[in-house]
Amino acid sequence: MNSTSARLSRQAERPGYFFLAANALLFLTGISHTGLARAPDAVRLEKGEVITWVDEHPNGDRFLKARILVRAPRPYVWDAVRTAQDANLKSSFLQKVVSDSERIVEERYDLPVLGKVWCVRHVLEVPYQRIHFKMLQSDHFKALEGEWLIWEDPAGKGIIVEFGSLIRLDMRTPRWLFERIGKGKIEKLVRGIRDGAEKRKP
Numbered sequence: 001m002n003s004t005s006a007r008l009s010r011q012a013e014r015p016g017y018f019f020l021a022a023n024a025l026l027f028l029t030g031i032s033h034t035g036l037a038r039a040p041d042a043v044r045l046e047k048g049e050v051i052t053w054v055d056e057h058p059n060g061d062r063f064l065k066a067r068i069l070v071r072a073p074r075p076y077v078w079d080a081v082r083t084a085q086d087a088n089l090k091s092s093f094l095q096k097v098v099s100d101s102e103r104i105v106e107e108r109y110d111l112p113v114l115g116k117v118w119c120v121r122h123v124l125e126v127p128y129q130r131i132h133f134k135m136l137q138s139d140h141f142k143a144l145e146g147e148w149l150i151w152e153d154p155a156g157k158g159i160i161v162e163f164g165s166l167i168r169l170d171m172r173t174p175r176w177l178f179e180r181i182g183k184g185k186i187e188k189l190v191r192g193i194r195d196g197a198e199k200r201k202p
Helices: 003-012 015-030 041-046 074-082 175-201
Strands: 051-056 062-070 089-097 102-111 115-126 130-138 143-154 161-167
Touching: 015 089, 041 051, 041 062, 062 175, 074 089, 074 161, 074 175, 089 115, 161 175
Parallel strands: none
Antiparallel strands: 051 062, 062 161, 089 102, 102 115, 115 130, 130 143, 143 161
């Protein structure tokens, strides 16, 4: 056995060697150990996909997030974001104007299982960039917080829209089920933003 063969043989005897080698190979070939390779986010966005994920904060809060590329002028996208509504929202009215960029709104929802839900939210807007909202009071939500972000695509393909939301209810729900349903809802929501902005006439 030559020196190279002997060295490879000794490496193969080390615990975990084949696992590390296999993962290195998968990384170099662009294939994840969890399945087939996924295209970079920029490519997926350009193809019209919605990218969804869970962003877990250090305190344990898990924000469901979605991102999409919109090929429309930024003012059109901003208007679509500002007027976006949850499908379960039944009524909303302005309770108080805090400033030009801040307001308090009172809302009522009709939700599956929970039924009628009342909520008061604080909403902060940074025009053409960001909308942040956070629950102040509710009869069924333990927590409700989220944010819309919009920015120019670095490659000049359009406008990136990102939405993130945290919801905690006053009832026990399996996390996997809640997040699966939630991802579907926010994916539908951001698709609606894109369709509304792109179909708008000048």
